[in-house]
Amino acid sequence: DIVMTQSPDSLAVSLGERATINCKSSQSVLYSSNNKNYLAWYQQKPGQPPKLLIYWASTRESGVPDRFSGSGSGTDFTLTITSLQAEDVAIYYCQQYYSTRITFGQGTRLEIK
Amino acid sequence: EVLLSESGGGLVQPGGSLRLSCAASGFNFNDFALSWVRQAPGKGLEWVSAISYIRDSTFYADSVKGRFTISRDNSRNTLYLQMNSLRADDTAVYYCAKSGTGGNPHYSDYWGQGTLVTVSS
Numbered sequence: 163d164i165v166m167t168q169s170p171d172s173l174a175v176s177l178g179e180r181a182t183i184n185c186k187s188s189q190s191v192l193y194s195s196n197n198k199n200y201l202a203w204y205q206q207k208p209g210q211p212p213k214l215l216i217y218w219a220s221t222r223e224s225g226v227p228d229r230f231s232g233s234g235s236g237t238d239f240t241l242t243i244t245s246l247q248a249e250d251v252a253i254y255y256c257q258q259y260y261s262t263r264i265t266f267g268q269g270t271r272l273e274i275k
Numbered sequence: 276e277v278l279l280s281e282s283g284g285g286l287v288q289p290g291g292s293l294r295l296s297c298a299a300s301g302f303n304f305n306d307f308a309l310s311w312v313r314q315a316p317g318k319g320l321e322w323v324s325a326i327s328y329i330r331d332s333t334f335y336a337d338s339v340k341g342r343f344t345i346s347r348d349n350s351r352n353t354l355y356l357q358m359n360s361l362r363a364d365d366t367a368v369y370y371c372a373k374s375g376t377g378g379n380p381h382y383s384d385y386w387g388q389g390t391l392v393t394v395s396s
Contacts, residue, residue, distance in 0.1 A: 204320075
C-alpha cells in the first residue's frame, strides 16, 4: 500500500497568518497518462464527517474558500491556508487515490495560537 | 441535494456480525463508485472498502479482507457492508462516501454522518 505521511502532526498559527501542511507519499501518485496527481485534502471538525477541500492535488472543491490551496506533484504535496480564520480549526487529512487501495495520512491538527 | 445516510451500527460481541447500509439520494447512484471509511475513537481516517460501478469490482483494506463484503443494490440506491468475525479493533464510526468522479474509487465529495459500530463483550 502507498503510505501517506503528513507533517507536522499538529500546528498552531495566529489568526490571519499562513498555515502550511505537508504530505509525502511513499511512491508517486502522478499518473503519467493524464498528468494528474491522485491526491486530495479533507478537513474534519469534531463530530462531523470529513469535508473535501482539494482534489487532483490543486483543484479546489466548489464552495471552498480561496484561502485554501493545494500544490505539489509526484510524492510531495502541500495544503496552504492563507489568512487563517477561527473556523479553520480542524484536523486535515491528505488522501491518495492513485491506488484503488486508498490510503490517508495520519492527520494534522490545526489550532489557533 | 446529495444525501448519504448510514444505518445498522450498534453493539456486537467479538466474533459477531453486522450489516451496514447506506441509503443514497440526489445523484445517479449507478454512475459512481462508493466507499466505506472508518474512524476509531480519537483516531484518524482509515479506508475500509470500495466498489466501482463497472462490473461491481470490489476493493478491500488488508485489515478487513476476508471478513467484510461490500455490495450495492442499484435498484434501491443502497450500499452495504457485511461485517463478519468482528474484532475489538473494528470499533469505529463507519462512513459511507461517494466518489467525486468516474466509476472507480477516487476522492470522495460527499460523506454520510456515519454509524457507530462497537465490538465488545
